Amino acid sequence: MRVVKWVFVLAVMLVALVGCGQQGGQQEGQGGEGSEKGLVPREEINIEFVTHASPDPFWSVVQNGVNQAAEDMGVEVNYRELDSYDIPQLQRNLEAAIAAEPDGMVVSIPDPDALNDKIREATESGIPVVVINAGENDWRDVGALTYVGQTEYDAGVAAGERMAQAGVQSAICINHEQGNITLDQRCNGFEKGLGGQVKQVAVQPDPTAARNGIKTALRQNPDVDGLLTLNPGIADQALRALEESGRSGDVTFATFDLSPSVLRAVSRGEMLFATDQQQWLQGYLPIVLLTNYIQYGVRPVNTEIPTGPAFITKENAEQVIELSRQGIR
Template identity: 30%
Template sequence: MRKLFYLFIVLMLVLGVTVTVSAQTEADEEYRISVVLKATNSDYWKSVQAGADQAAEDFGVEVSVVGPSNETQVMQQINLLEDQISRQVDGLVVAPLRPSAAKTVLEKAISRGIPVVTIDTDAEFEGKTSFAGTGNFQAAQQAGNYMVEKLDGEGEIAIVRGAAGDYIHDQRVEGFLDAIGDSNINVVSTQPADSQRGEAVSVMQNILQTYPNIDGVYGTNDEMALGAFRALKSTNAGDNVTVIGFDGSPDAIKSIRNGELTATVQQDSYNIGYTGVELMVKTLNGEEVEKTVPVPTNIIDKDNVDESIRDLRKAFSRDRLENIFGEDLIEELLD
């Protein structure tokens, strides 16, 4: 339908007929937009999906959300992208697991006339429309500055990170290291745990065998920070170690509320999903969009954790929040 519309416009111009087309935020027709996530197995990505779904409702478009089973399945994501191209969707909103691996398939989408907006993690490829997400280097600097503050600028810490070679986790490590660079904080170990909580338990247990008196742990996502804390707690060291995560997931927020994790860098995952779809709708309507649309981050700790729980209402149902935090707390905070 959209292609016929454009052919009509061209024909009118050839015939000398003046045509006025107004750009509007709401979709001119029900576009089919595919949102391809890094995974579907965590609350973070469910929050991104909730934002995308709300944007679909607000702008009157059809949005399908797909993703691999976890964040290590790079080829599964590539295959999902190929499938969406074969379905001839009107637009792709993509959180690429490994930008270098996705480059070819994303350029293929462009060559087929399918615009691409990246979210969460940027990627460099010819013809990209826009990127909406967190500046991971800058957000990780926030985590590093917070660690310096909590440890008074000195101590021994470990970093538990996502898969080696993953661009987003590289940025989250490099920004953190940049922030602690002028302090007397020493990183004694940096180990990958593939963004998995269970794997992080094992990794942290191994680190503690060599460094039993560690002062801090930085996990480059919340799942790994939670796994690291579990390992620390099993050695009765958890109360004395500063543990910082990254993402602002409900489980991490609950852990902070319970006095376990110290803090997390909150990405506004809901608005990342929402903004990605909004940018795609504007693009399909012929509107100009910014090449980069930053979505702000902030630190969640015990001082603002209750406010953060209230904010989760945008992404999760009350039943879901009661299941995570308990009925009494949700009644106290939301009623």
């Protein structure tokens, strides 16, 4: 099944490249024979991108993917982000996006109870929707075309298995956004994969508060030999917390997602691995999918598109560092 899904992903990217080729010779990717065909010219397509994104390295890569896809496809995309993780603000952003009557929407569903009804309102009104990043279990329920992202529980299981193979028996999973179902799934899967004792610890996303919270967790759990964080910013604080606690040498540490600092730490052997959900594709592919659906009426049928997990280790970290600096990995 995964082979079939990845064949589909490759086909989607081929369509994107063909679209770029059709626009060759036109200024800024606009116009060209490809944009004139179908039900609506591409330059008239407007897409709202409404997720729980807030300013951080992970989501900046997603936005880079969005920007590249908008340029390649020759469409307009309105990218809406949050000041910080805030479900009421996300609900307001969804309402504003729906009121704009876009040709398509990209959304994430970190809190199904708070968001599903509003997203379903959009699809029932005729707005095609692609779900990304969070909402793997809900995209069908809200009437979306597909889901593009990582299978979070499975990614957590795989991370736990890798930790277990490294000899970890007891670990802490740091959750920096309580209530975000995606992060809950990662920690739950990690516990399953490790097969040992996992304590889930909630910290605030503020860097200083996160670092202090991790130091407290390490002090209160002196016997743990593993630590997992769920994004690069918190990973940076965990590295400092381990050093300041004198635990760097005896705690095996890994994280979800990439940044230049995380990759350097993996390359130096300070971290066992970083999971890579290839978030650039989570920004890029939905714009390609929606553009082709709006213009040509074609879409994936009853399938999701997994972008992860892949794993970056000491052996391949150097290959990825330059792309991370460029905002692609």
